[in-house]
Amino acid sequence: MNTRLKAASWVTGLLFISSVILAGCGGQSAPSVKNSSAARKNNPSGLYREVGSWPLPPQYQGNPFGSGGVGSAYTFVYSGLFQVVRSTDKVYGRIAESTETPTQYKTIVHIRHDVRWSDGQPFTSKDVWAYYMLNNATELTHYLTGIETPDPYTVIFHWANPAPIDQLKQLFIAQDKQDTIPYHYYQQWVDKADSLLKQAQPETDPKTRGKAPFGLKITADLQKQINDNWTDFTKHAPTYPLGTGAYVVKQVTATDMILEPNPYYYDHQRVKFKNIHLKLVEDLNQQYALIKAGQIDRMDSTPPRDILESILSSNENLVHYQMLGTGSTGFVFNTAHQPFDNQTFRQAVVYALDRKKIREVANYYAVETDLSAAGMSQSYVPQWVSPDTLSKFTKYPHDAGKATKLLKSIGWTKGKDGVWVDKNGKSYNFLIGAPSNNAWFVNCGEILAEQLSNFGLPTKFMAVDSSIYYDNANNNNGAYDMSIDFVDISWDFTFPWSSMRNAYWNTSWKEGHLPNNGNGEAKFVAKGYDGQTIDVSQLLHQIPYMQNETDRVKAIDEISYVTNESAWIVNLFQNVTGTWYNMKSIGGVPWANSIQKYQRDMPLPTADQTERIAETNEGFSSDQWLIDGSYYPS
Numbered sequence: 001m002n003t004r005l006k007a008a009s010w011v012t013g014l015l016f017i018s019s020v021i022l023a024g025c026g027g028q029s030a031p032s033v034k035n036s037s038a039a040r041k042n043n044p045s046g047l048y049r050e051v052g053s054w055p056l057p058p059q060y061q062g063n064p065f066g067s068g069g070v071g072s073a074y075t076f077v078y079s080g081l082f083q084v085v086r087s088t089d090k091v092y093g094r095i096a097e098s099t100e101t102p103t104q105y106k107t108i109v110h111i112r113h114d115v116r117w118s119d120g121q122p123f124t125s126k127d128v129w130a131y132y133m134l135n136n137a138t139e140l141t142h143y144l145t146g147i148e149t150p151d152p153y154t155v156i157f158h159w160a161n162p163a164p165i166d167q168l169k170q171l172f173i174a175q176d177k178q179d180t181i182p183y184h185y186y187q188q189w190v191d192k193a194d195s196l197l198k199q200a201q202p203e204t205d206p207k208t209r210g211k212a213p214f215g216l217k218i219t220a221d222l223q224k225q226i227n228d229n230w231t232d233f234t235k236h237a238p239t240y241p242l243g244t245g246a247y248v249v250k251q252v253t254a255t256d257m258i259l260e261p262n263p264y265y266y267d268h269q270r271v272k273f274k275n276i277h278l279k280l281v282e283d284l285n286q287q288y289a290l291i292k293a294g295q296i297d298r299m300d301s302t303p304p305r306d307i308l309e310s311i312l313s314s315n316e317n318l319v320h321y322q323m324l325g326t327g328s329t330g331f332v333f334n335t336a337h338q339p340f341d342n343q344t345f346r347q348a349v350v351y352a353l354d355r356k357k358i359r360e361v362a363n364y365y366a367v368e369t370d371l372s373a374a375g376m377s378q379s380y381v382p383q384w385v386s387p388d389t390l391s392k393f394t395k396y397p398h399d400a401g402k403a404t405k406l407l408k409s410i411g412w413t414k415g416k417d418g419v420w421v422d423k424n425g426k427s428y429n430f431l432i433g434a435p436s437n438n439a440w441f442v443n444c445g446e447i448l449a450e451q452l453s454n455f456g457l458p459t460k461f462m463a464v465d466s467s468i469y470y471d472n473a474n475n476n477n478g479a480y481d482m483s484i485d486f487v488d489i490s491w492d493f494t495f496p497w498s499s500m501r502n503a504y505w506n507t508s509w510k511e512g513h514l515p516n517n518g519n520g521e522a523k524f525v526a527k528g529y530d531g532q533t534i535d536v537s538q539l540l541h542q543i544p545y546m547q548n549e550t551d552r553v554k555a556i557d558e559i560s561y562v563t564n565e566s567a568w569i570v571n572l573f574q575n576v577t578g579t580w581y582n583m584k585s586i587g588g589v590p591w592a593n594s595i596q597k598y599q600r601d602m603p604l605p606t607a608d609q610t611e612r613i614a615e616t617n618e619g620f621s622s623d624q625w626l627i628d629g630s631y632y633p634s
Contacts, residue, residue, distance in 0.1 A: 043585040045274065048626075049296045051287050052257055052278030060252045063237030064180045065135070070241045070249075072278050074177075075623050076259055077118065077243035081109060081128065081155075082174035085621040087326050087614045089494050091174045092624060095123065095244060095266075099170075104547075107157040107169055116264035118241075118248045121184050125149035130183035130190040131176070134233060136197065136226070139492075140172040141213035143544075160215050162545040165552070171493045179244040189233035196226050246271050246627045255280050270627050291318065297585045300619050302578035305364040312600050317584040319600040321591070321613050322365055325575030326620070327489025327499070328377045329363065329440050331432070331448070333568050336477040336513035339422060344410050346567040347372070350396040351403035352455045353448070359573040362443035366573035367604075370395045373569035374560045375500040377488045381560070384496050389557040392529045393564050400455065420456045429458045433473060433480030436463035441484045444572055448482070474510040483511040487569050497543045500559050503569065504536050512568050526562040534558050576604070579616040590616065 054060060054071025064070045070077070081096040093099075098110045115123040129149050132141055140157075143164050148156040159169065183190055200216035203209045212218045218226070240249040246267070247259040259276040261268065279296065281287050288303060290296045292311045302308065302322060312318055333340040333349075340346060355368045369378040371393060376384060385393075404414075411423025421427045432449050434441035442463050449461035462480070464472060472479040487508060490499040503509060509522035517523035517537055524536040539555050546552040563569065581589050589595070590612040591602060605613045615621045 046272060047275050047277060048273040048298075048585075049277045049279065050298055051281050051290065051296055053280060053282070054252060054257060054278075056254050057252055061237035062239055062241040062249075063234060064177075064241065066234045066237050071257070073241055073249050073257065073259065075618055076247040076276060076626075077241045077245045077249060077262075078177045079115075079179050079243065079245040080174070080177040081111070082170075083622055083624050084171060084174035084493060085611070085614055085624065086490075086493060087323065087617070087620040088611055089171065090611060091170055095179065101166060101169075104163050105159045105161060107159070107173070109155045109157070109173070111153050111155065112266055113153055114266045115244050116266070117179075117182050117184075118243055118245075118262050118264060120264055121182070122152075123179065123244050124152040125155045126152070127181070127183050128155045128178045130186065131178045131181045133197065134181050134186065134190045134193045134230070136193060136213040137230075138176055140176060142210050143169075143172060144213070145215045160210065164544040165547060167495060168497075168544050171495065175492055182242045185238065185242060186233060186236070189229055189236075192229050193226060196222060196229065246623065247276055267627060273626070291315075291580050291582070294318075294582055294584065297582045298616075299580040300577065300617050301580065302363075302365055302576055308601065311580075315582075316600075317582050319581050319583055319589060319595050319602065320578055321581070321602045321616055322576055322578045322604050323610075323613050323617060323620075324367065324377070324379050324604065325577045326377070326491075326494060327486045328369075328571045328574045329366070329444060329484070330373065330487035330569060330571040330573075331444070331482045331484045332487065332508050332511040333570070334478045334481050334483065334511070334513050335568055337481050339428070340481060342410060343566055344406050345412075347394070347396070348403040348406035349452070349457070350567050350570055351399045351406065352457075353451055353570070353572075354398045355572050356398070357451075358444055358447045361447055362440050363573060363575060365576040365578075367576065368573050369571050370397050371564050371571065372396050372567040373488055373503075373563050373571045375488060375503055375556075375563045376490075376494075376496040376560065377499070377574040378571070379574060380494060380496060380499075384553075384556050385560050386553055386557055389529055389561060393561060396567070403455070414456055418456050419458060427458070429460065430481040431479070432459060432461045432482045432484065433469060434461070434463055434484035435466035435469040437466045440575075445484050448484075478511065478513050485511060486575075488571050488574075496556055496560070497540065500536075500556075500563075501540055503563070504540060508569055514568070524562075524566075526566060528558040529561040530558075532558075534562065536562065577617065577619070579613075581616070 052072030054073065055068030059068055062070060064074055079094045081094060083092045083094050095111050095115050096109050097112045100108045102108065111125060117123055126149055129147050132138065132147055143160055144157055145160050146158045148158065150156065157173065181190065197214065197216065199222060200218045203212065203215055203217040209215055246262055246265050248262045249257065250260050251258040257278040261271045261274065265271060279290070281290065287299060287301070288307060288311060291299045292314050294315055294317060308320060312320060333346050335341050350372050359366050359368050367378055374381050374385065381390065407420060412420050414420050419427050430452065432445045434445040436442060445461040445463065449459040452459040473483040485507065488499055489502060491502065492498045504522040504524060515523040521537045525533060528534045536559055539559060543552060543555050546555060583589055591605065591609050595602070615625050
């Protein structure tokens, strides 16, 4: 995800893969769920309360791309053409009414005629165009040659040749919030960006095409002017955000944010909460105290087991839903440090780990894997890796005997003191690093160090302030032998190309100090499951354009296989997150007929409940649960 989009989106958050992609329609309507009479009775005011965050006044402002963004208001005030549920890749139509793809190089989106900005101005195709002209660094623009607006309610996306596959086309569009740059408010900067882009020439070199927006060749001087215009834009803002979403901000203080229904919202009949009250509470223990006391109505969080059970026992109105996260917690070997440059040594270390014990302490509800890493989290593997290929994967259960055998095969011996030495008689003292602000990471690091030391590989753990940790891990040859981080993770959508590029283009390869291919990506060449040599980064560049499904499956199989066999990343467990609901104030909660069976501590959902429960999580689906008509008092 590009940095501009990150600045605008404060929500981040894996279940099973849903390949529901819109073809000829704007989206899917959520099924209606009857509201409970208890919620209607106990919440007659229609007040909804939640914990949030935002820049403190007087710094607060209404530009989501400005300093500090708009905070938690982002979820409630913006709509976008579509809403993608990041953990399932399911796409709902929002501003978009319907979609058609008449050719491989053209996607036509028809927008609703009744959409207005929260100041009453009509929302038109010009606003979609404005978003991409000014925010031209967003990912979608790198796959386009242009955007056409033949009338106020039609947007035509013209795809470059080659064009990405239809699934990615939809996801690239759906991951943006196109109602964050109102043209009538920011016309000055939008028009300037448009005029600057028109000065660029088309890029003719296929090797560099796509590195700049709209297939253009942008000189350094022109790029500076574009950047300066963007920077100036971020310094201007309305007092409160202008959007097309269900709510508008009415008041912001150092402790509270008040939102009310947007009088111009196109689906106003679905807006059942009369007021939204967000509380700024940064301390997690204080947040737990609020949900426990019934002072907030919903919360995204899965605490340690003892805390979760304590909260449930203290308030009979609470229910907690578990769901698999969109990534995993693990660590990356620093291949620039000996002996981690040796694949057999890395595999031995993986066998030496008892990941079950690590998971039980660090994230009790998480899910372990017997792979090293697959380029995607465990729950996605059966969906994307063919059974025949998966049968060829090396499995890495906890097996100290296998670890010992592998070390001996490369000349290592264990001394009388219980410490392993390499074939030259050298012993090592390893260092694991993790950012100190992540309790999962810290707990993992401490147990990892203990397990490796007990196995005979002396290891220490260091928790480092996050402001310097990543520089320490990435720069020069890296300060740590093993770096704990999110691995096999998708920040954008769950199609595995997304998590694989995070590993080989963005995050993990830098911590692992793999060679650079000269384009700011990993140079990783290995033999695939069929004995053919593959260049992972090269293959990753090809996947978005592989129209043949068989080719895509093979490419994903190959990358997943070599990632697991090389064992340069270790997936400790797939994260489990969750959502709390106060049933006294929120009606129509999902899986209602099983709540008492599980004593309000709902396990990972069954197949028929995964989508609905994923959509209770704002980190996955923004406000989809709030506006889809399912979970309100009335």
